[in-house]
Amino acid sequence: MREMKRVVITGAGTVNALGRNVPDTLEAMREGRCGIGELDIPDIDRLSVKIGAQVKGFTAENHFNRQQMSLYDRFTQFTLLSAREAIAQSGLEFAGELAARSGVVLGNSGGGMTTLDENYRSVYEEGKNRVHPFVVPKLMNNAAASHVSMEFNLKGPAFTVASACASSNHAMAQAFQMVHGGMAPVMVTGGSESMLCFGGVKAWEGLRVMSKDACRPFSANRNGMVQGEGAGVFVFEDYDHARARGAEILAEVAGFAMSSDASDIVMPSKQGAARAIAGALADARIDRSEVQYINAHGTGTAANDKTECAAVADVFGPYADSLMISSTKSMHGHLIGGTGAVELLACIMALRDGIVAPTIGYEEPDPECALDVVPNQAREAKVSVALSNAFAFGGLNAVLALRKV
Amino acid sequence: MNVKDKVIGIIAEQAVLDPSDVTLDSTLEDLGIDSLGLVESIFAIEEAFDIQVPFNANAPQESDFDISSVAKIVEGVERLVAEQKV
Numbered sequence A: 001m002r003e004m005k006r007v008v009i010t011g012a013g014t015v016n017a018l019g020r021n022v023p024d025t026l027e028a029m030r031e032g033r034c035g036i037g038e039l040d041i042p043d044i045d046r047l048s049v050k051i052g053a054q055v056k057g058f059t060a061e062n063h064f065n066r067q068q069m070s071l072y073d074r075f076t077q078f079t080l081l082s083a084r085e086a087i088a089q090s091g092l093e094f095a096g097e098l099a100a101r102s103g104v105v106l107g108n109s110g111g112g113m114t115t116l117d118e119n120y121r122s123v124y125e126e127g128k129n130r131v132h133p134f135v136v137p138k139l140m141n142n143a144a145a146s147h148v149s150m151e152f153n154l155k156g157p158a159f160t161v162a163s164a165c166a167s168s169n170h171a172m173a174q175a176f177q178m179v180h181g182g183m184a185p186v187m188v189t190g191g192s193e194s195m196l197c198f199g200g201v202k203a204w205e206g207l208r209v210m211s212k213d214a215c216r217p218f219s220a221n222r223n224g225m226v227q228g229e230g231a232g233v234f235v236f237e238d239y240d241h242a243r244a245r246g247a248e249i250l251a252e253v254a255g256f257a258m259s260s261d262a263s264d265i266v267m268p269s270k271q272g273a274a275r276a277i278a279g280a281l282a283d284a285r286i287d288r289s290e291v292q293y294i295n296a297h298g299t300g301t302a303a304n305d306k307t308e309c310a311a312v313a314d315v316f317g318p319y320a321d322s323l324m325i326s327s328t329k330s331m332h333g334h335l336i337g338g339t340g341a342v343e344l345l346a347c348i349m350a351l352r353d354g355i356v357a358p359t360i361g362y363e364e365p366d367p368e369c370a371l372d373v374v375p376n377q378a379r380e381a382k383v384s385v386a387l388s389n390a391f392a393f394g395g396l397n398a399v400l401a402l403r404k405v
Numbered sequence B: 001m002n003v004k005d006k007v008i009g010i011i012a013e014q015a016v017l018d019p020s021d022v023t024l025d026s027t028l029e030d031l032g033i034d035s036l037g038l039v040e041s042i043f044a045i046e047e048a049f050d051i052q053v054p055f056n057a058n059a060p061q062e063s064d065f066d067i068s069s070v071a072k073i074v075e076g077v078e079r080l081v082a083e084q085k086v
Helices: A023-029 A064-070 A074-090 A096-101 A113-125 A136-140 A143-152 A164-180 A198-207 A241-245 A270-284 A302-323 A336-352 B004-014 B033-047 B070-084
Strands: A007-016 A103-107 A158-161 A186-193 A228-239 A251-260 A293-295 A324-326 A385-391 A396-403
Touching: A007 A023, A007 A074, A007 A241, A007 A336, A023 A336, A023 A396, A074 A113, A074 A143, A074 A186, A074 A228, A103 A143, A103 A164, A103 A336, A113 A186, A136 A143, A143 A158, A143 A164, A143 A186, A158 A164, A158 A302, A158 A324, A164 A186, A164 A228, A164 A251, A164 A336, A164 A385, A164 A396, A198 A336, A198 B070, A228 A241, A228 A336, A251 A270, A251 A293, A270 A396, A270 B033, A293 A336, A302 A385, A336 A385, A336 A396, A336 B004, B004 B033
Parallel strands: A103 A158, A103 A186, A293 A324, A293 A385
Antiparallel strands: A007 A228, A007 A251, A186 A228, A251 A396, A385 A396
8 A cells, every 4th residue: 555645734825805915814814804895896786795805906917917817817816826825935846757746726616707797798788799719718617727737837637626615625635635645746726716796796696695794603693604705725745745845834734524415405414514524533533622623614604504513513522612613704705616725724823823713793692503613803722633614505515634733 | 090000000919019010021920929819819800890800710721811921911801891891
């Protein structure tokens, strides 16, 4: 049997409503700042949901040339900026054998939704019969992964994983497995999303799961999710490879598990979630008593939050009351296919800095969510093991386990 | 602005050159315009002149639109503008 490699994180990058990089994002999480506000998009008057965690004041032209602009949808732009930050932090340069074997696996759900929206608008609303030639390469949801591979010379495995709100966790699980199994020494991974356009928000409105005022996970008066946008990208590296070059290690990815509810296309299942959480612990050989922090899926919907808390209570039994579980979606919104990646930053902060990000907007205790949800204020705590939950529409679950190094 | 100057302006913008550096006998290859740049140029020409250019990137030589030089492109656009005038 092939020797299994330990996998560590040696770089992190992000763009989201809380910040344009990791330090700014973590500072916002420590301060419990809210990135949710009024959406700035065309035809907002025809939407009933008018809020979101939008990346505002972002001038893509400052980062990309004209040719790149014609090929990069907003989700690709966010991904590339995050990848630049993560890879710069890692100190890696991809050439020769390292480039040939290293790759990129990213999560994404909607692809270039803004590109699609703008072009549908021009052919349907404006009656135009011609669209820009790059609509397809711009909107395809592997575009971000492809552009990362091109910009950084990553020639190994490269693809995009789509599992709705669990896309990033599934992608990072794949990347973990590739490094763990020795297929690749380094994998760039994470995910992104940008569907805060008229058609995107209109579609979500239809489901009637969106809040019109705030995201209040676990709070008895919660009334739905709030959508965000952005990206999170990480460098997953073989521990020995990282050590040999003296790289700074942010955390260890200790294990993961995936499960499918196999029951309903939108309603979550306690059993499915619990199997993924328990599976991640087993895979990482972590005892349930060792977990101090869980970054919750915590969407702020009635269904998710109570189901997730019930699953955690089931898995952790007597230890459920001594762990912290917070939902940072209350600050950066729900980034759908990119959400697990941005949320992994909160796990890294807990492990490295001993600061647990809060669940903001928490107003009323809910007996169905009777766990320590770190309400409203960040907390200092020694955390040596953290989990990150993602439970997607379609009943697809993926949980990652991280350990302090 | 006549057709020639307008076409040269579009090609120059695509090639990131000054229009004075784009001569009628230049080829797209000389100007550093690749296959993506070509389809973008054709799109810009269609938009600028409100015409349809019969060009298939799979078989450029079989398309009824000669792209072998700037002069040929200008000629082709002049013909299409005349044919498709409403």
